[in-house]
Structure formats: structure tokens, C-alpha cells
Amino acid sequence: MSVRLARLRTASWFGWMVEGNWADPVLFTIYVVARPLAMALMLALMYRAVRGHAAHGAVFAGFYVANAFHAYVDRMIVGMGWAVFEEREEFETLKYVFTSPMGLLTYLAGRSSVKFTLATISVTLMLLMGWFVLGVHWDWARVQPLPLAITLALGLAATLFIGFLLAGWSLILARSAIVVLDGVSLGMFLLCGVIFPVDLLPRPLQAISLALPFTWWYEALRRFLLARPSTALLAHWSDLQILAGLAAVTVGASLLSLWGYRAFERHARRIGRLDQTTLF
């Protein structure tokens, strides 16, 4: 166990070096801060543009909060796929990671911790900006801390495991990995109803949406933080049922992702993709 932790720590340290050694701290901070704040402001301006016609501000608050937490999905899922892509194509070191005692899975888990830190900075900044600048408030008396903590843990676990799946997929993808990774993040943004209720999706897409852990995650976050559900589709579910649903879908998705990762890895070995550069 201690060996595994040491390897994880090493991978995290290495990940930090890869992520942060390219620029001076000021430039790095701008890079980390600019994207989430721009996205938050964009949503706020969209709401401002239609405020005269639009629904109550609480509806917007629900979307804003979910969008803030989507930074985890965006950074971690896409980031883990990118890590594979970078190691193979840019640095040409993926084969060495495979032959090291650490193994790719532990290495990816370590690299994800850096993505997690960066995503946490993004989420915190967006929530602070929402609270102090855009008026996205919640009633602290109505926040449910324990279910919220469980929700956060489950959502982050789902992010990590689906990140493994995409990293596995990146092993066999060539140049299109860039588009696929960003596309999956956008797909999640659309299908999981980050900034709109999933009731607006066509019925077949609603079914897919409910099979994804992040749909449940965002719904649970809205309930336990804002005390306000947003989706009519899940409105008749109690808080406990939502939590149980999130847990079930997360466990299912995680097991499937792990299986998928291993299948992709086997396939990549078979077709000789581990050290094949296709772009650079």
C-alpha cells in the first residue's frame, strides 16, 4: 500500500512539473484563472441579455453552480486523455511509463491530482465570483452538508474513472484524439444538462442523459447546495433517492470505465499504438 502511495505521489509531483514548468507563475495564474472567469461572465451576460423576458434568477443560479462544478469534468476527463496523447505524441515517453514499475493507471491517477487541483481553483473562483459579483447566492441554513459531501465524493470518483476510460480511448486514437476529448467534454455539457434542464432534450437523449453520472451529480449539487431541483424529470425523486441513484450510476459507470480502459489498453498493445506517433 505504501509503495502504491509513493508511486502516486511521484506521479503527482511529475504531473505538476509537466503542467507548471512552462511559464512564470504570473502567466500560469492568468492561464488558470482566465478560462473559468470568462465562462462564468459569459453565462451571466447571457442571462442579463434576456433578464427582461426570462425566468426567475434562482433558475440561473442552478445552472451557474452546475457550470462551475463542470470544471472538474472538463479539466480531469479531458486532461487525462491529453496526458496520454502528450506522452505518446509530443514527449514520446509513453512506452517508458508502460515499462516502469508504476504502470500507466497509477501514473494517470497521479497526473489527475494536478488536474483536480487546477479544477478546484476554477470552481472556487467561479463560485466566489458568482457570490460576490453576480449575485448567485444560496441560503446556508438550507445547505445539506453531509449529502453534499457524499455527492462531491461520488461525482469526483465518476470523473476519475471516466477519465481512465478516455485515457484508454486516447491510446488507440490518432490525431482525432484532440477533437474527441474536447467533444466528449462538450457532449457531457450538453447531455448532462449543465446549463439547462435535461427535460428540454429529445426523449432518446434523455435516456442517455440519465445513464450518465454527471446528470445526477448536477441535480444533487443543486438540491443539496441551493435546495432547488432543476429537472422536472427527477423532480418526483426524494433527496435520498437522488443520492442512491447517483451512487448506483457512479458505481456502474466506474466499473464499465475500468473495463473499457483495460480493453482499450489491450487493443493498443495488439495494434502497436503505444509508441506510434501520428501527429508530430
Place this chain on the structure above:
Amino acid sequence: MTWLERLVLDLRAARARAYVRVVGTFREPQGVLLDAVFPNLGMCAFVLLYRSLGAPKSFEALAVVGGVMTTFWLNVLWGMGAQFFWEKQNGQLQLYFAAPCSRMAILGGMAVGGLAATVLRSLVGVALGVAVFHVRLAAFSPWWLAAVFVATMAALYALGMMLASLFLLYGREAWHTCNALTEPVFLLSGLYFPLRTLGAVGAVAAGLVPLALGVDALRQVLMGRAAHGLFPMRLEFAGLCALAGVLLVLARASLDHLERLSKREGRLTQRWQ
């Protein structure tokens, strides 16, 4: 070499670079499909946000036009700006400098090829807007649409050439700068809301970011008063033409300057920088 021979050489170089870009885009069939569909998913989410907020239908059209234009900005950033980074990593950048043609011709070919491939993506966005979201537009002049579109693209791709010159000197710093320019430029360009909502910041952005002025002008051509335009459309068109000219001159100057600097510092062939 006479000026005519130089021109022919540059045109041939541009055609060759455009050919590679188009063939490269269609090399992976599944990539073409994914490339066409995925970038438009964000647009769908923003249209549905307006729907859920109970906004008038015109705002959905506004988001569709903005969403379609994101594909061009992404191509300018990653297909133009970052291209020299890829070439440097590939060990191919030095070949561009050893070739007898102008670097502007290579970048011009890259722009034309990239533009052709990006049009496919934008057409998927238009199809999604019309078929899925039932966006309806007012009667518009196709001539004005073509003129504004061409002026916008000229200004945008000239900016892309300027960004590309940065990669002669820098490596990952410029790469991450491109990364950081995605959402902030979406914001400053008012891609998903009327530029007017930004107030004075919008007016400044219109003068600096060609995408802002281009999107606002295109919306005015396609949607008329419902576009909530910032300035009169003809004024914006003139601004775009001026921006295109200025940016082309600046791109040329920055390419020459950074080429000299990167040669002096020995960074042209430096990988993993």
C-alpha cells in the same frame, strides 16, 4: 528572380500547403464526422439555455450564428496559430525557412485550406440550427452576407498569421496562450449574446478582436434589428476591412521580426520547449 516568378512561386507554395491541409483534414473519416459534430454541441447547450430561461426565439438564432463562428475562431487558434508549434515538434519547421517561397505564402495556403475544412463544420452548425432548433432568419442580402463573411475571415486569418509568428520564438507558453484565448475571446466577441450587452467593453473589443465585429455584422445581415447590433452594419464592415489590412501588415512585420529573433536565439529547431 522577377516579381512574376516570385508571385507564381508563392501561389504554388500556397496551393501546395492548402492541399495538404484539406487532404489531412479528410484523412480520418471518423475524424471528419467527429470534427463536424462535436464543436457544435456547445452551441446546442447555449441555445437550450436561452430556451430554458424563456428568452425570445431571436436569441436562439443569435446563439446559433455565434456558435457557427466559434468553429472559425478555433481553427484560427489551433489550425493557424498553433500550427508552427506542431511543425516545430515534428522537426519540419526548418524546411519552411529553407524553402525559397515566402512564409506568408505558406501561412496563406494554410489559411485557405483550413478555411475550406472549417466550412464543413460550420455547415453542420447551420443544419443543426435550422433542422433541430428551427431557427428562422429574416430575408437577407446574400451579397452583403458574402462580403461581411469574406472580410471577417480575412481579418481573422490575418490575426492567425500573427499568432503563428509567436510560435517561432515560443513553445508551450504560446500554446497555453492559445488555450487561454478560447473562452475569453468567446466572451469579448459576444458569441452567445449581443455584443451590445458588454457596453463600453464591447465597443473596445470590437476594435481589437475581429471575431467580435464579424459576428455582430453577420448577425445584423441575417437577423436585422433582432440582432441588437452594436454599430451600423456598414460601419462594422468598413471596420473589418480596415482590421484585415492592418493585421496583414502586422502579421508580415511580426513574422519577419520573430524569425530574425528566433534565428539569433537558436529557437527555430528547438523541440519540447
